[in-house]
Amino acid sequence: MKGELLGKRILLGVSGGIAVYKACDLVRKLKKEGADLRVVLTTGAEEFVKPTLFSALSGAPCYTNKDFFTADGRIPHVELARFPDLILLVPATASLISKLRCGQSSELLLAILLATKAQVFIFPSMNATMYNHPAVQENLSTLKTFGYKVFPPYAGELACGEVGEGRLPEPDEINEVVKAFFKPKDLVERKILITAGPTKEYLDEVRFITNASTGRMGYLIAKEVYARGGEVYLIWGKDDEPEFPNLEPLHGIPKPRVYRVKTTEEMYLACENLFDEIDVCIFAGAPTDFKPKQTFPGKIKKEAKESLTLELVQTVDIAKALQKKRKNQYMVGFALEEEAKLEVYAKKKLLDKGFDLIVANPISTMGSKASKFLILGETGHKAFESLSKEELAKELVDLISQNLKLRAS
Numbered sequence: 001m002k003g004e005l006l007g008k009r010i011l012l013g014v015s016g017g018i019a020v021y022k023a024c025d026l027v028r029k030l031k032k033e034g035a036d037l038r039v040v041l042t043t044g045a046e047e048f049v050k051p052t053l054f055s056a057l058s059g060a061p062c063y064t065n066k067d068f069f070t071a072d073g074r075i076p077h078v079e080l081a082r083f084p085d086l087i088l089l090v091p092a093t094a095s096l097i098s099k100l101r102c103g104q105s106s107e108l109l110l111a112i113l114l115a116t117k118a119q120v121f122i123f124p125s126m127n128a129t130m131y132n133h134p135a136v137q138e139n140l141s142t143l144k145t146f147g148y149k150v151f152p153p154y155a156g157e158l159a160c161g162e163v164g165e166g167r168l169p170e171p172d173e174i175n176e177v178v179k180a181f182f183k184p185k186d187l188v189e190r191k192i193l194i195t196a197g198p199t200k201e202y203l204d205e206v207r208f209i210t211n212a213s214t215g216r217m218g219y220l221i222a223k224e225v226y227a228r229g230g231e232v233y234l235i236w237g238k239d240d241e242p243e244f245p246n247l248e249p250l251h252g253i254p255k256p257r258v259y260r261v262k263t264t265e266e267m268y269l270a271c272e273n274l275f276d277e278i279d280v281c282i283f284a285g286a287p288t289d290f291k292p293k294q295t296f297p298g299k300i301k302k303e304a305k306e307s308l309t310l311e312l313v314q315t316v317d318i319a320k321a322l323q324k325k326r327k328n329q330y331m332v333g334f335a336l337e338e339e340a341k342l343e344v345y346a347k348k349k350l351l352d353k354g355f356d357l358i359v360a361n362p363i364s365t366m367g368s369k370a371s372k373f374l375i376l377g378e379t380g381h382k383a384f385e386s387l388s389k390e391e392l393a394k395e396l397v398d399l400i401s402q403n404l405k406l407r408a409s
């Protein structure tokens, strides 16, 4: 089995809130990533679900309070307390939070929580008025001082019909938080600028030329940098908003700052404004290289022109223009080229633009799940026959991190 959580031992404590259904989906996702799981239900959770559901989903035992007292010489709460690398409380009810704050151990899960040395992540979920009650807020604040990481619920429509804070994050987001926890925090305090997505060059106010870039490569690199503690400045050429999990409770990691741009000029100006403060620039965006020489206000009327000849001029070369302002920034470029000339063109671009590293991939990468990649730079040459974009993001960020350490030594 392949997965980012292979061999990681995770204990999921489930308490009796409506969001219990999301915990089922979370188990599936963690299992798919290769995690070794144990699930423990509170008495409240047992009112909502049976342990068989969780044991079937996780492929591992699911414990309830019936397993607290055994007569076979084992001490289950101590065994289970020693098992995990990480404990997740999903969902965490007001009742569980209050008992944990007071150090109660009247249930299997509570006893495990007192006996464990593992990091515990608390995901509260409840009615908004309950969540904002001073007793709940004070309990959560105290638990933070004990070293627990509390991931606040989101505002939105709640199962009880109210609108407000109390909604559990989606299982995908919790999965991202878990994966981020296990990554090295080797980019803390590094400011990393990443360009992503295409740009648009306007002919009039509604028509433009662009390219087929999805922005996914840059987004995945941004996500990897963020999970490793880096400060992300994402210059984003797509229309939709990129989504990042809330990693703030992990070492106070700041949320990525996203700068939305349309044209290549706007992408350049956003980069230029930030450039002096930046440690690393990763140019994964696909700025449109040509723009109409003339743009028209409003919308060109079809009736007004029998035919239209477009004259195109080059847009600003972002990486080249920033070279002139470069101090000590580490610069990484991308090259999408014909497969037969991949290495030749990549080497030329590496030198022409003064990059420290270049990632070259064939044109067929566009829209595909996996591709051939070459990474060239001062510290060597790495070739991959078939990597997904997620895997490439990780390999690239590993290499950048190693090279930054070498530079500093």
Ligand SMILES: Cc1cc2nc3c(=O)[nH]c(=O)nc-3n(C[C@H](O)[C@H](O)[C@H](O)COP(=O)(O)O)c2cc1C
Pocket: 014, 015, 016, 017, 018, 019, 042, 043, 044, 045, 092, 093, 094, 095, 096, 125, 126, 127
């Ligand atoms: C239908 C229903 C839904 C509930 N949803 C929540 C909830 O989302 N969050 C919460 O804190 N409590 C919720 N409760 C209250 C808890 O189930 C109750 O406090 C229970 O004692 C919690 O037990 P536990 O902490 O052992 O799981 C709900 C109760 C009912 C009957």
